[in-house]
Amino acid sequence: MKKNQWFIPIRGNRLRKLWLMARLLFVFVFANLLHVSATAYSQNRTVTLQMKEATLEEVVQALKLQTDYGFFYNIDNAESQKVKGLDVDVREVAVEEVLDHILRKTNLTYTVVNNVVIIKSKNQVADEKKMITVKGKVVDKENIPLPGVTVKVVGTNMGIATDLDGLFSLQLPEGKYSLEFSFVGFKTVTFQAEEGKEMNITLEEEVKEMDEVVVTGYFTKSKSSYTGAVKTMKANELKAVSGTNIIAAISALTPGLNLVERSDLGSNPNHVPELLLRGMGSFSSSNNSQVNQPTIMLDGVEISMEELYDLDINEIESITVLKDASATALYGSRAANGVIVIERKKLAEGNMRVSYNFTANVQFPYLKDYDVLNAAEKLEYERLSGLYTAEQNQYGDLDLNKEQYRLDELYNKYYQEIARGVDSDWLSQPARVAFSHDHSLRLYGGASSIRYELSGRFNNTQGVMKDDYRRRYALGFKLEYHLPNRLTFSNRTTYNEVDTKDTPYGSFSNWVNQNPYDRIYDEFGNPNRNMSWNNDNPMVEAKLGNYSIDGTKTLSNTTDVRWDINEQFRITGNFNISVSEGRGESYLSPDSQEFDEEDDITKKGSLAKTDNRDVSWSGTLNVAYNKLTDNNSLISVIAGTEIRKEKSESSELKVVGFYNDELNFVGHATGYPTGQPSGSQDLSSEVGFFANANYMYNNRYYADFVYRLSGSSKFGANERFGQFWSGGLGWNLHNENFLQSDILNLLKVRGSAGYTGNVNFEPFQSVTMYQYDNTLEYLHGIGAVPRTIGNDDLKWEREFSYNIGADLSLFDQRFNATFDYYIKDITDMLQQFPVPLFVGMTAPWENAGSMRNKGWELSLTWQDRVGNLNYYIKGNLSDVKNEVTDLYGKEYVGTTTITQEGEQYNSWYGYVADGYFQSREEINNSPVYGGNPDNVKPGYIKYKDISGPEGVPDGKIDSYDRTILGNPTPRYEFGLTLGGDWKGLDFSLFFQGVGKRDVYYSGAGARALSGNYTIYKYQLDYWTEDNPNAKFPILLEDPNGTNPNNMISSFWVKSGAYCRLKNIVIGYTLPQRWTQKATLSKVRIYASAQNLFTVKNNFYEGFDPENSIGSGASCYPLNKTFIFGLNVEF
Secondary structure: OOOOOOOOOOOOHHHHHHHHHHHHHHHHHHHHHHHHHHHHHHHOOEEEEEEEEEOHHHHHHHHHHHOOOEEEOOOOOHHHHHOOOEEEEEEEEEHHHHHHHHHOOOOEEEEEEOOEEEEEEHHHHHHOOOEEEEEEEEEOOOOOEOOOOEEEEOOOOOEEEOOOOOEEEEEEEOOOOEEEEEOOOEOOEEEEOOOOOOEEEEOOEOOOOHHHEEEOOOOEEEHHHOOOOEEEEEHHHHHHHOOOOHHHHHHHHOOOEEEEOOOOOOOOOOOOOEEEEOOOOOOOEOOEOOOOOOEEEEOOEEEOHHHHHOOOHHHEEEEEEEOOHHHHHHHHHHOOOOEEEEEEOOOOOEEEEEEEEEEEEEEEEOOOOOOEOOHHHHHHHHHHOOOOOOOOOOOOOOOHHHHHHHHHHHHHHHHHHHHOOOOOOOOOOOEOOEEEEEEEEEEEEEOOOEEEEEEEEEEEEOOOEOOOEEEEEEEEEEEEEEOOOOEEEEEEEEEEEEEEEOOOOOOHHHHHOOOOOOOOEOOOOOEOOOOHHHOOOHHHHHHOOOEEEEEEEEEEEEEEEEEEOOOOEEEEEEEEEEEEEEEEEEEEOOOOHHHOOOOOHHHOOEEEEEEEEEEEEEEEEEEEEEEEOOOOOEEEEEEEEEEEEEEEEEEEEEEEOOOOOOOOOHHHOOEOOOOOOEEEEEEEEEEEEEEEEEEEEOOOEEEEEEEEEEEEOOOOOOOOEEEEEEEEEEEEHHHOHHHOOOOEEEEEEEEEEEEEEEOOOOOOOOOOEEEEEEEEEEOOEEEEEEEEOOOOOOOOEEEEEEEEEEEEEEOOOOEEEEEEEEEEEEEOOEEEOOOOHHHOOEOOEEEOOEEEEEEEEEEEEEEEEEOOEEEEEEEEEEEEEEEEEEOOOOOEEOOOEEEOOOOOOOEEEEEOEEEEOOOHHHHHOOOOEOOOHHHOOOOOEEEOOOOOOOOOOOOOEOHHHOEEEEOOOOEEEEEEEEEEEEOOEEEEEEEEEEEEOEEEEOOOOOOOOEOOOEOEHHHHOEOEOOEOOOOEOOOOOOOOOOOHHHOOEOOOEEEOOEEEEEEEEEEEEOOHHHHHHHOOOEEEEEEEEEEEEEEEOOOOOOOOOOOOEEOOOOOOOOEEEEEEEEEEEO
16 A cells, blocks of 8 residues: 555544644744744854955944944944954954954944944043933824834944834943834835933825735836736735635726626536637646646746635735746746736744634525425426426327326326425525634744744635535744845745535535425435436435545745855745545445436445645746846846656546445455456657846836747647747836926826747647556557557647736825736647547647737726825726637537637527517518428517528528527626725725626526426516517426527527626724733724625526526525624734
8 A cells, every 4th residue: 555655644533633733833833933943043153254454444344244233333433443453364253352352452342232242442432421311102194003113213234123012122322323113015114213201103005006016926027127917916905806706806996807707507516617818828627627728827937727716825925927928938838728826925033923813704605596486386387388288299099088087197196295384495405504713823933044934724614505615724934044145045835725625415406496395304314215207306315424535745845945156146045845635435325316227236336536746846046137227227137947747647447336335445345346456657858048138228118038949748749839928018107307297196108918838738638648548459469549649749829918017106106007908819729629420549740720818908096195094095907808810720519609710719509589470470480490480389488580501591591590699708897895994993895797798597486387397486577468468488397408499599698797796805804902911912892794786687686696507406506694803912
């Protein structure tokens, strides 16, 4: 048995918890030891010097490079000038020993105060009367103390940081000094030092967007000279939209980034969402649902969408979305779909600090839209629809009298059940009020030379379907070490574990479609197996031993190195290795209704077990050169290389034949359904070389150029390498003399163009694959047959994009606006063209297809202060339109969609409705679907005859009359955030919506008595002679949904425009005078609610407009969520 080398298996929940606590305690103690060690090391530094004929200034500079001491002396003093010709040759001695040596024959002496060496003349010491003490307190505008503020003596290296209460104290030689106060996110201020009284300093926040720098994942660049289209979000902005779902928050705040919803998964906690940036860039593949997903980088390391979904939002410092070629070309083959760059919180020096975040949320299943009929109403409308009236079948051999007798017996049976009081509430059976909670703990601190961070997290998310969950466990440790010679090393190790369980209650649609006159349990209290219309009772499955569980463990280690050679040159490197192991089990009991038709007991019951292991490693090396010239011009050049390798293996074992519901171990099975286990292996490698050059002249005009050469093993032997590039120009108009104004802070125009690529598909698509089979024996061994056809010329999908944009800031940066217009031309798109069945192989992949996306994005922000009230209004609006420009003359027609040249991808494709047939005469005088008027009744949907084989109407309703009815791609997506704070109270409201979208309504929620004869109350507005203009066509018994009314048509394709109050947050930060009594630095409590109300087209009540296809009975119900949170800092 293969052992896991980095995970110690411990059985039992209690032992497991004890083991996790022990590991956490060990790392906590280790962090404290590091903190003590760092402090001691900083205060007892030794030095090694070898200098000849040196001056005092040269020796002091050498000491500064090797220690954390500050030095305070007058370099122009006559006594200091006399100290020269010094010879020093020492190894690992204390600083004091060096100072004693060089000053022993001079008129100078020294003292050490607050880790600062003060050198002065002996005469000055004799004349000194005292040292002065300067102390004070630093607070923000709400009078909350600010810990960690840097207080520096101007013109010296002397300084100190404020403590947890915002207090500072400095001892200085008597004299006049200026103190500089600086803190991240606040304006830097300078005050004259005051002796004898406490200084009260109030810092004001910077009224600036965080967008002043752009984080690309490889390096950080100034936005003032950046030509790319980007969107940067702070952590607090993300939390204002969603405190628990990072992906939803990113999508809501980024114009042009669409969150792809799936109506069949609803609010399932184990559903990982999908993102689409600026439209789709590749044809979807059934083997790879992530083909259009952006590349996601976390601290320089690529992660998956699922890893982003499971990431702790409290760890995040900022998220930057790179959109156009100028921003993404550095990633080459991974850039076509955009790049999401995530930065975790930076480490900070100081005493060890503790931050704890607790979030609890309560989810309520939202069942109001599932407004089904009660038992008596349901039975009556079934009767009215003709469900209990005998009709001759298509063969004409049905005995109508016998059939009517059978139907009368059924009707009486259900009627008697209703008379006994049966009116089953099926919807509430699988649903629950779910409680979820999240705990995260962060300990951090250290000295200027060594810093550390320890983090831990436990999250338990429950859905509104009973017995499902998603549990996340995480431990992380980071150590950062700064050498005095400008070298920085950092290492982060993280362990993540995710355990999931699907609800045993199955699809929610199974419960929606049940009949209320059916009993849930029989007279013995067991789930009823005698259901109407041969339905399966979902409660049977729920009460059996069925289960489906999955789990993943991931260990990741990242090392970063940075060497600041001098003010101009810098070298950075990154190396990451990640190991992930997963397993899954899915068990179906032999008593399941799935096996009701199976007579062979050795085939009843099944167990599927999957195991997978992924190992990936990557490394980057960058060299950067930056030079600022005398005329305020900037030259920046960055070059680097990257290598990546991934290996994944998976195996599956499926067994059948279990004799008892509880005997679900693999050893209890009787055999294999497929004859043998199966498995797969994927290997891929990538290498890249890139360079970026940026030039800005006089802070006005700037140019940016990126080149990348990428190679991938996934492509054909003749096309392994691809070249990608981008170029951009910009103009800072606000720096021109003719546009100088007190109200104009920023006006920038920029443009870019470039090539990027796409490599988001499975390995081995370009090579011919063979499968060995033990049934193909021959003289020399076992034979193999080809399964896939290779293509040595398979090459990169390429995207050429254009982007023009403008950035505007007015009124001291209170008003900010950004606008972008773009065009994306995608060529060499990968497709599989069908091959004849007799070939016996999977169709090869080929580069055949082109597409164009074009759109625009607008962001507006206003933030200001009125008295003690700070408020902001942030809005964004975007639009994208897609067009398939070349399919090599082919088109793809599905049941409900079509993809063809000149139209949008996957457009709705069906018939044009023209009201209802109102009479038999109208039916006889009109073309009808199928050509037989006798199969059509008054109240049926009437379709238009718009074409025929010759391209003109032909008096028939057939496939020639199908046309494009709309497209599910959202248009005019918008978001609006309103928020602010007042005396510790903060609030935010986030609205989200779509201005145009075509939604296809299908299933039981749209068609009454479809499926299991479900009917909703809003479907009672159906056609009758007395109601000719009804919302729905005539009520028909149609369990299979096959009558002409159910064909896709403009009748069922409706507007999906909506506006939803997505999130509301109210929080309160406790006053410092309260928290100080409990030795706490900061305490914030908050509450939020999600999905409170929606303004939409109420054509059908039971549909969520965020989904492109409405079924009215999704596999998982939607929910409303209420969240309570607590943030504590020690």
